[in-house]
Amino acid sequence: MKKETVVSIVRVEGAIGDAVSKATKLIGGLSGRIKPGDKVLIKPNFIREEPSVVGTTTNFEIIKRVVELVREAGGHPVVGEASGNQYDTEEIYELLGLREALDGVEVRDLDRDEIVGVKIQGATNLKEVGVARSALEADYIISLPVLKTHMSTGTTLGMKNMMGVLPQREKWKMHMSGLHYALVDLNRLVKPNLVIVDGIVGMEGMGPTIGSPVEMNLILAGEDVVAVDTVGSAVMGFSADEVKHLQLAGQARLGINELKQIEIRGEDLEAVSRPFKRPFGGKAILIWAQLQYRLGTFLLSRYDYDIRPFLKKFSDLYVAKPKVNPERCVSCDQCVATCPRQALELMGHVRIDYAKCGRCFLCMRTCPQKVFTMSRKPTWWLRISSR
Ligand code: SF4
Ligand code: SF4
Structure with a gap:
């Protein structure tokens, strides 16, 4: 057919x-x-x-x-x-x-x-x-x-x-x-x-x-x-x-x-x-979603208030971040050399300074040992769990 x-x-x-x-x-x-x-x-x-x-x-x-x-x-x-x-x-x-x-x-x-x-x-x-x-x-x-x-x-x-x-x-x-x-x-x-x-x-x-x-x-x-x-x-x-x-x-x-x-x-x-x-x-x-956009339209037309910055703050909570699985790291230094923001450091294993990290995930693409994964958890939690 x-x-x-x-x-x-x-x-x-x-x-x-x-x-x-x-x-x-x-x-x-x-x-x-x-x-x-x-x-x-x-x-x-x-x-x-x-x-x-x-x-x-x-x-x-x-x-x-x-x-x-x-x-x-x-x-x-x-x-x-x-x-x-x-x-x-x-x-x-x-x-x-x-x-x-x-x-x-x-x-x-x-x-x-x-x-x-x-x-x-x-x-x-x-x-x-x-x-x-x-x-x-x-x-x-x-x-x-x-x-x-x-x-x-x-x-x-x-x-x-x-x-x-x-x-x-x-x-x-x-x-x-x-x-x-x-x-x-x-x-x-x-x-x-x-x-x-x-x-x-x-x-x-x-x-x-x-x-x-x-x-x-x-x-x-x-x-x-x-x-x-x-x-x-x-x-x-x-x-x-x-x-x-x-x-x-x-x-x-x-x-x-x-x-x-x-x-x-x-x-x-x-x-x-x-x-x-x-x-x-x-x-x-x-x-x-319908209610959210109806409310957004109402607030904008009635009070000239834009809800998008508020929605953005909410979604920023779940933004993707690299996470380290320390036991896999063999300290080869490749990711440290690649990171464009100098956010990686070797201290026994690789560690991420989340204050510097731009979330480009170049480290994830570079690491031959698959040390990095993606997480949407808050950075304070990742800092604790990657130690
Ligand atoms: S995501 Fe990018 S900026 Fe963040 S640690 Fe990895 S390479 Fe560096
Ligand atoms: S590239 Fe991978 S194995 Fe090498 S130091 Fe970075 S995280 Fe560790």
Whole structure:
């Protein structure tokens, strides 16, 4: 039986860029899809200021290879994001060093882009929304989500990643409009032409910002965002029936949400799948988010009080920090030499000065003994427990 769409799954065994090229080639490549002179918006996930090694944001190497592929096809790549509700996108770019890493590539903060009000044809809930002009004017959109669970929506992949073309207040509107329905409406307007999923390090549990990293070493790619999200969800052990916006997207004929209709090229789906820990809360968190944004809107309009700094303080409590497993350390000094903030010291084993640590996780990537892990516990606790 002929399948309706194709999704590729590739294991990252060597260079990340090579896996991205292979995943893209398996679905037919980019040339012919992108025309010379096309404006191509590359939309990664920079929801908060945490590096890809802890499963929160898109790996820079994926973005770099996608930029190369777009240029090879003759397109003009622009990387753009408007990060999570309480975060400042430009600050995140700076903390992660995105602009330096993508030297020579146009990078835009979509929160500070010109915002255009648009009516969405056929929308059921989100009938009108303000969208970054860069997204509306793009000839081709490439979404680069991370393989993650989500407290409100079960999983978050290509469809959900498109919330990053909306400024913060419009994201609130999405939550207040019924998030699953609003996601389908948003994707009627700005549906990505191609989705490449960063499944190198995913996030399980309380994703998309305070969950735990899961090493998967996968890249997924496909042109049908609903199909890619269906396969990505299956990789994490979720059926499309468990993810309401995938059900709704199928009903709205936005794409294919039935695995049997999707041709999978590359790795075998079952062989690469690994059940992710489920986020707890579900509907309760969905309702809590709605209340939070309703309150935020009320306080802002009535008292000109912005609740985002308060929300940011709350989420900062759970920011990812490196943690030391002292018994594994062989005092080789490699991490100490690599740390850009001189936050590491060898005293019997390596110790972290959390007051200096910038949470770049370079130490975790450097250490050959896997001494460092990620923790979201308070620093006072980590200081005691790492002794
Ligand atoms: S200890 Fe140094 S290398 Fe490790 S996360 Fe902190 S700043 Fe980065
Ligand atoms: S690189 Fe690893 S083993 Fe070497 S000193 Fe650092 S923590 Fe210890």
